[in-house]
Amino acid sequence: MTVRVALTFDAEHPDRPAAAGNAEALLAVLARRGVRATFFVQGRWAEAYPATARSIADGGHLVGHHSHYHARLPLLTDAGIAEDIRDGGAALLDATGVDPAPWFRCPFGAGAGDPRVLAAIEAAGYRHVGWDVAADDWDPDHSSAFVSDGVLRGVAAHGEGAVVLLHTWPSATLDAIEPILDGLAVAGVELCRIDELPAVPADVP
Numbered sequence: 686m687t688v689r690v691a692l693t694f695d696a697e698h699p700d701r702p703a704a705a706g707n708a709e710a711l712l713a714v715l716a717r718r719g720v721r722a723t724f725f726v727q728g729r730w731a732e733a734y735p736a737t738a739r740s741i742a743d744g745g746h747l748v749g750h751h752s753h754y755h756a757r758l759p760l761l762t763d764a765g766i767a768e769d770i771r772d773g774g775a776a777l778l779d780a781t782g783v784d785p786a787p788w789f790r791c792p793f794g795a796g797a798g799d800p801r802v803l804a805a806i807e808a809a810g811y812r813h814v815g816w817d818v819a820a821d822d823w824d825p826d827h828s829s830a831f832v833s834d835g836v837l838r839g840v841a842a843h844g845e846g847a848v849v850l851l852h853t854w855p856s857a858t859l860d861a862i863e864p865i866l867d868g869l870a871v872a873g874v875e876l877c878r879i880d881e882l883p884a885v886p887a888d889v890p
């Protein structure tokens with residue numbers, strides 16, 4: 686039986702030094718390899734890079750909501766969370782032409798276990814999407830080999846339905862994506878979007 690796995694990329698203003706054009710290069714690799722993935726896009730990032738945000742949707746990828754300000758949501762009031770989600774949703778619809786509902790991922794995963802935050806996300810018409818496998822590709826100390834090995838090992842350990850967390854801006858992720866795709870193909874993995882999986886994790890590891 687084929688194992689299905691969903692690669693997810695958080696697209697946001699980087700909080701570490703990052704090279705320009707990384708997200709665009711990543712999208713080009715996915716297009717060349719015929720891979721469709723899921724992108725959780727920050728509203729303010731989509732406002733800054735509307736053409737790239739649009740190309741995510743146009744490339745057949747699923748667009749999810751990754752907040753507007755990329756704040757740690759537990760730090761915001763109920764009204765603040767509602768406003769962040771409303772503003773981000775409008776920015777994403779404007780930039781991509783796609784309504785990201787119901788898919789939402791908390792910045793840093795912060796709030797994934799907080800009933801108040803989850804209630805606010807649900808009240809806004811969304812459900813939280815966590816992940817099963819991460820290789821901390823945001824950490825500049827991690828090489829592309831570390832990232833690809835971590836993803837391949839994590840997927841092998843989890844098996845069917847694994848949701849993998851990556852980011853669009855680390856150069857290590859761009860360098861790791863082809864080895865990841867090659868390794869998953871060898872393992873017989875079929876890549877899909879999260880809306881093609883029967884179940885999606887709400888929690889973060």
Ligand SMILES: [Zn+2]
Binds near residue numbers: 695697751755791793
């Ligand atoms: Zn993020």
